[in-house]
Amino acid sequence: MRKQKDTSSDGGEKIEQARLLVLHGPNLNLLGTREPRYYGSTTLAEINRALVQRAEGGGVVLETFQSNHEGALIERVHAAREQNIRYMIINPAAYTHTSIALRDAVAGSGIAFVEVHLSNIHARESFRHQSYFSDLAIGVVCGLGSEGYLLALEYLLRRIATE
Numbered sequence: 001m002r003k004q005k006d007t008s009s010d011g012g013e014k015i016e017q018a019r020l021l022v023l024h025g026p027n028l029n030l031l032g033t034r035e036p037r038y039y040g041s042t043t044l045a046e047i048n049r050a051l052v053q054r055a056e057g058g059g060v061v062l063e064t065f066q067s068n069h070e071g072a073l074i075e076r077v078h079a080a081r082e083q084n085i086r087y088m089i090i091n092p093a094a095y096t097h098t099s100i101a102l103r104d105a106v107a108g109s110g111i112a113f114v115e116v117h118l119s120n121i122h123a124r125e126s127f128r129h130q131s132y133f134s135d136l137a138i139g140v141v142c143g144l145g146s147e148g149y150l151l152a153l154e155y156l157l158r159r160i161a162t163e
Ligand code: DQA
Pocket: 026, 027, 028, 091, 092, 093, 094, 095, 096, 116, 117, 118, 119, 120, 121, 128
C-alpha cells in the first residue's frame, strides 16, 4: 500500500496514514426518523461509527462532517484541501440538486470523491434526477441505503491499497 511518505528530522521515513473525509449534507442529521421509507432507520451516528471502524481496520483515518448550512460544508471542503485529505465520500443531500457553490468548492479542492445517496434519486421526483456532482465524481452509489456509504468506502480502501 502506498501511504503518504514523509521524511522525518532523523532522516528516516515516516509513513502517514491516508485520510478520508465523509461529508453529509442538510437534514441527514435526522436519519433514523426522517422519512424511513426513503432513508431507512439507521441513524447518522450509526453510519459514521461503522465507517470509522471499517476505515481503522483498513489502516486509513476517516473523519465525518455533517451540516445543514451550505457555507459550513464549503468551508469544510476548503479545509480538507489543507489537511491533505486523499478522497472524500459526499452525500450532498438536497444540495445535490441546487448547489453550484458546493460543486465549485469540491471541484476547486481537486480531491477525488464518490457521491452517495441513500435513496434512488432517479426513481423519485424529477427535480432529484439532476446532480451538480455526478459528472465530477469517480462514481455514484445510490439507492442502496446506508450500505452505500460502506460500499463506497470499500472501493476507496481497495483503490488506496493499490496506489
Ligand atoms: C439524498 C437524496 C436527496 O434528494 C435528498 O434531498 C436528501 C438525501 C439521499 O441520500 O437519498 O436529503 O441525498
